[in-house]
Amino acid sequence: AGGGARAPAGSSSTVRLGSLGGKRRRRLRGAVVAMAAAGADFDARVARIASTIRVIPDFPKPGIMFQDITTMLLNPEAFRDTIDLFVERYKDKGITVIAGVEARGFIFGPTIALALNAKFVPLRKPKKLPGEVISEEYSLEYGTDKMEMHVGAVEPNDRAVVVDDLIATGGTLCAAVKLIATSAAWSGSSLAAIACWGRGC
Template sequence: MTNTSIKSLIRTIPDYPKKGIMFRDITTLFADAEGLREVIDSIAGEFQDKNIDVIAGIEARGFIIGPAVALALGVGFVPIRKRGKLPAETIEVEYELEYGSDVIEMHIDAIKPGQRVLVMDDLIATGGTALAALDLIEKAGGETIGCAFIIDLPDIGGAQRIRDRGVDVFHLVEFEGD
């Protein structure tokens, strides 16, 4: 399977969640066993020689691909969640959204100082949540060695914002526009 095939398995839903947005639905990709295996194998293959200690997956779709890639690489998985979803003591980072702000958090002991972390989510658009995840990992003393996404929306610029921060970005497919 090629990246073109992976792209063909992603359904586009116009005007969702609001008019003018082209929503990239990966549930159709996840429903295809061969496509899902290609996603996991491609991401794991890209990072197999990077000495990753742990994968941090961003809520919610990062929880689907992150553990599978972690298993393929033989490393652990850490969830990065919205405020109030984790049961033990947490650290948090507030970040700006288009209209307001939000907070993400992780358990205070999830990432040990010096651990090398791969951040994962399904899609990179503005990069706000991913950049907040980088801040959270740094706050914990970890080192983000890369970010991996299935989809990049390059016209929105989030991947470049992460690169400007000195972190490598890997993606499987791109969709132009927003």
């Protein structure tokens, strides 16, 4: 299903939706789903995941179409499909670190890390980690923030993947990749369950 269209990593705007019917295309554009950023097959699982994500207009402020993954988490099949697609993308690639972005990257990251037999490294909001940290500031769709990681959690020979639920402006993932890149030998990829089509989704 879905015509097997494939999106290159980190390039959600190139997902080919043209072969889909208008109604289905609109639904998928609004909630864009899954694995667009991961490059996984645009298959039936993706459509099922898309259908479980609730879109709430004007939250947390006017103009934002909030992509609510909590409704996906209520559906074990869709949640499992999301994890499976991430794992399929990175199995046998020598990944040693899954770095999860607080807070929603913590929902997906640990399960993916266990499935890949990789370390899970939390990238946290400021002043949450008790040890020595390195930090990175970044801009959000609605505000600014800072992200911190424990020094030593990622080592020079690690191969890391950053996991989060959603890419909007991309600022969060860029900051995460910069943090990881200070330590890991390779941080070539990042994943998100939803890729928004520009600011405001």
